[in-house]
Amino acid sequence: xxxxxxxxxxxxxxxxxxxxxxxxxxxxxxxxxxxxxxxxxxxxxxxxxxxxxxxxxxxxxxxxxxxxxxxxxxxxxxxxxxxxxxxxxxxxxxxxxxxxxxxxxxxxxxxxxxxxxxxxxxxxxxxxxxxxxxxxxxxxxxxxxxxxxxxxxxxxxxxxxxxxxxxxxxxxxxxxxxxxxxxx
Amino acid sequence: xxxxxxxxxxxxxxxxxxxxxxxxxxxxxxxxxxxxxxxxxxxxxxxxxxxxxxxxxxxxxxxxxxxxxxxxxxxxxxxxxxxxxxxxxxxxxxxxxxxxxxxxxxxxxxxxxxxxxxxxxxxxxxxxxxxxxxxxxxxxxxxxxxxxxxxxxxxxxxxxxxxxxxxxxxxxxxxxxxxxxxxx
DNA sequence: TTTGGAACTTACTTATTAGTAAGTATATTT
DNA sequence: AAATATACTTACTAATAAGTAAGTTCCAAA
Numbered sequence: 001x002x003x004x005x006x007x008x009x010x011x012x013x014x015x016x017x018x019x020x021x022x023x024x025x026x027x028x029x030x031x032x033x034x035x036x037x038x039x040x041x042x043x044x045x046x047x048x049x050x051x052x053x054x055x056x057x058x059x060x061x062x063x064x065x066x067x068x069x070x071x072x073x074x075x076x077x078x079x080x081x082x083x084x085x086x087x088x089x090x091x092x093x094x095x096x097x098x099x100x101x102x103x104x105x106x107x108x109x110x111x112x113x114x115x116x117x118x119x120x121x122x123x124x125x126x127x128x129x130x131x132x133x134x135x136x137x138x139x140x141x142x143x144x145x146x147x148x149x150x151x152x153x154x155x156x157x158x159x160x161x162x163x164x165x166x167x168x169x170x171x172x173x174x175x176x177x178x179x180x181x182x183x184x
Numbered sequence: 185x186x187x188x189x190x191x192x193x194x195x196x197x198x199x200x201x202x203x204x205x206x207x208x209x210x211x212x213x214x215x216x217x218x219x220x221x222x223x224x225x226x227x228x229x230x231x232x233x234x235x236x237x238x239x240x241x242x243x244x245x246x247x248x249x250x251x252x253x254x255x256x257x258x259x260x261x262x263x264x265x266x267x268x269x270x271x272x273x274x275x276x277x278x279x280x281x282x283x284x285x286x287x288x289x290x291x292x293x294x295x296x297x298x299x300x301x302x303x304x305x306x307x308x309x310x311x312x313x314x315x316x317x318x319x320x321x322x323x324x325x326x327x328x329x330x331x332x333x334x335x336x337x338x339x340x341x342x343x344x345x346x347x348x349x350x351x352x353x354x355x356x357x358x359x360x361x362x363x364x365x366x367x368x
Numbered sequence: 369t370t371t372g373g374a375a376c377t378t379a380c381t382t383a384t385t386a387g388t389a390a391g392t393a394t395a396t397t398t
Numbered sequence: 399a400a401a402t403a404t405a406c407t408t409a410c411t412a413a414t415a416a417g418t419a420a421g422t423t424c425c426a427a428a
Binding site: 018019020021022023094096099100101103104105106107108117118120121122145149152153155156157159160161163164166167168175176179180183184 | 202203204205206207278280283284285287288289290291292301302304305306329333336337339340341343344345347348350351352359360363364367368
Binding site: 211 | 416
């Protein structure tokens with residue numbers, strides 16, 4: 001795979017997560033990479049292609065992370081912690097996650113990007129639910145509500161805490177994440 | 185105050201909450217209202233003016249709702265329920281709330297809009313915290329963590345559940361809201 | 369009855385956007 | 399050596415964006 005292609009995806013993702021989907025342009029990317037506008041269109045004919053590829057890359061990255069955790073024998077607690085770390089990093093970088101960024105522009109997205117975004121959300125929620133079920137069985141976690149609701153609440157909590165924290169000057173984000181995952 | 189002005193603010197708010205700030209144009213508004221593009225600029229010279237006015241109107245509406253609840257002698261439980269109803273309505277209308285919509289475009293907003301948005305978030309969080317403290321004292325609520333964190337978690341939960349639910353076809357949103365506010 | 373202001377429209381400008389067609393340089397294969 | 403493919407650039411187009419200056423209509427006050 002082309003290095004430029006990868007750089008475009010990476011930059012595109014960062015732009016979506018900091019400025020939003022409808023606020024970034026091919027010019028933003030080409031200027032940053034020192035290439036011409038048309039070069040970006042060479043790799044991704046339309047913004048729709050780029051958007052879809054960015055979401056697909058995110059899915060792939062998530063799945064690699066999960067595989068990686070399995071091969072390292074991470075337990076459920078360690079897996080949840082690793083998941084939370086993604087959001088801690090996003091918070092440090094003052095970026096949202098892909099789901100939160102694209103949610104507000106959802107109805108302006110094309111069908112393929114919407115489908116991939118839905119798929120990504122489903123994959124994360126399914127993974128979270130499974131982790132919660134197994135972790136509860138192993139007595140690593142204690143919670144009352146059903147695992148699906150809890151998975152949804154954890155994901156929502158992560159997504160929105162990045163957003164709401166943009167409105168606040170100082171906050172103990174790490175502590176907040178801990179509170180979210182340990183809610184009963 | 186002018187009827188057209190109010191209609192512009194209302195329509196602008198709906199556009200932000202359904203398409204996002206950077207996806208809506210003055211043309212969207214003028215076409216819908218059957219007026220010309222320049223007429224919108226007559227009331228709001230710049231998009232920045234409109235954005236700020238929309239957020240300010242939201243703050244006002246929230247404060248009126250709070251006053252209204254006080255004058256009707258609502259207890260803390262009833263007040264929280266009324267607050268949650270705002271989000272139930274948004275969910276039915278497939279719209280996000282202003283905070284969630286503008287969070288992803290935050291860094292593309294002008295200073296005045298950002299300031300008002302921060303102010304709105306602070307006002308809601310302060311109100312929520314106060315309600316939680318008083319409600320706990322009155323034994324209407326039971327929770328362990330500190331009221332500020334809980335306020336933040338409730339707000340985050342509401343904001344993001346609207347977003348994440350866009351990625352899901354069917355879901356018991358009302359039940360989810362109940363779970364969020366009753367988390368310990 | 370005129371004057372002034374409120375609420376617009378007409379008719380623009382300038383900037384930026386996504387997207388394209390055709391050309392070029394360089395490396396790789398045949 | 400010639401043909402082909404890759405990775406672009408040059409030079410555009412068409413659409414849409416925000417924003418503006420000047421004019422018009424209409425009503426209400428002086």
